[in-house]
Amino acid sequence: MKRNALVFVVLVGAIIGMLAAGKYLDRTRKHGPLKMVGNVKGVQAPDFDLPTLDGRRVKLSDFRGKAVLLNFWATWCSPCQIEMPWFVELQKQYGKDGLVVLGVAMDDSEPSKIAEFAHEMGVNYPVLLGTDQVSDDFGDVQFLPTTFYIDRDGVIVDKAAGLFSRGEIENNIKKILASSRNSGAPQTSRASVGNTLAPPPKDAP
Amino acid sequence: MTKPAGTVAAVVFFLATLGLAQAPSEKQSYVIMAPVGNVQLRAGASTSVEMDFRIGSEFHINSHHPKADYLIPTVLKLNAPEQLTVADLKYPEGEEMAFAFAPNDKLSVYSGDFSINAVLKAPAKAAAGSYPVKGELRFQACDHSACYPPRSIPVQFQVTVVKK
Structure with missing residues (x-):
């Protein structure tokens, strides 16, 4: 007993x-302000070469000098659908300042179904067909949406896992737009970008 | 099910649910299945088998009939041995819920505990014996702000066929 x-x-x-x-x-x-999963802040974003829905191929490095919002999403992800119209608006608003929104679809669906879905959502930015390799390269993207904010030098300034407000997204866009174009800078200086954002140079696009 | 076996099964299920109460690791499953006791079935008859599942708190999964084509439904696939057939699967109705990410859109989901019933039949000529029924439950989970890739968990139980 x-x-x-x-x-x-x-x-x-x-x-x-x-x-x-x-x-x-x-x-x-x-x-916390953003869910940081893995220590990616301040790290050079890994390059990729992915197909788009319309059959082109896109490299991340093609956009060096631009501020890139890289959004991993899927058609089955309801929170992702909340962000997509915001991305459409923000692309229109900040495209002239150098913002490039890239969607990476992590579906197993046929590309035609993803394209149909993106069309219905009014997506005005390139949608790339994601792979497990790209997910792994970006720190094993486990949940969606996950968005990487990449500055003009290709450095990851922030990573947001899950749905965040339009205001938080816009603030991060402003951060990456404010980063100076400094291609060719040594890795050590790039690694500090996440903490000390430089003001935009006068000749910045 | 004998009393000790039932107690062990209950303890195992309880301890497993403790895992769901923890902060979810990125690789974990968001749904667990309670053990099913040994099912007895007479040759030439049918029986209903209830499979109980528990979804981790804070998570929900789409029901068997989600409200949009692009959502991934919860689907149970059972592979019965030759001596048995799966005559029917009965899924529960989904609960219509709205979430913070889309307060005006209600989704049809399961959360907490839910059960799926399978109707099994044994033909009259079925040989007496114990047979495993194996399968998998496929689902796709979300929480209040994010969704997780589709996952599958194994489903298995034992059916004992007895002669009339």
Whole structure:
């Protein structure tokens, strides 16, 4: 009888401990300005070469000198659909300042279905067909939407996993637009971009 | 199911749900299945088998009939041995819920606990014995702000066919 009581107490203690740890970890996951998954801030964005829905191929490095919003999404992702009209508007608003929005579709669906969906959403920016390799290269993108904000030098300034407000997205766009064009700068100086954004040079596009 | 086996199954399910209460790791499954007790079926008869699933708190998955074509439905696939047939699968109705990411759009989802019933039949000529029924549950989970790639979890239980 005593043994059973001891086992019960130990079991209850273990359960309480596990729940408390889970609650703590869950809080750290939910809060904070942006969910940073993996240490990608300040890192040079890995280049890729992906097909678009209309059969072209696009490299990330093609957009060096531009500020790139790289959005991983899927047709089955309802929160992704909330952001897409914002991206359409923001592309129109900031395109002239050097913003390029790129969507990376992580669907297993046929490209024609993805294209149909993107058309219905009024997408006005290139949609690329994502691969597991690209997901891995960007730190194993596990949930959608996940958006990388890449400055004009190709450095990841921020990463947002999950849906964020239009205001937060726009603030990040302003950050990457403000980054100076400094192609060819050494990696060490690029790595500091995430923390110390330089003001835009006078001749910036 | 015998009493000790039932107790063990309940403890296993309870402990497994503790995992769902934890902060989800990026590779974890968001749905777990409770053990199914040994099912007994007479040759020439049919029986209903209830499979109970639990979705981690904060998550939801699309129901079997989500409201849009682009959403991935929850689907159970069972592969019965030759001595058995899966005559029917009954999914629960989805719960219509709106989420913070789209407060004006209601989705048809499962959250918390849900059950799927399978109707199994054994032909009259089925040989007596114990047979495994295996399959998988495919689902796609989301939380309040993000969605996760489709996943599958294995489903397995044992059916004992007895002669009339």
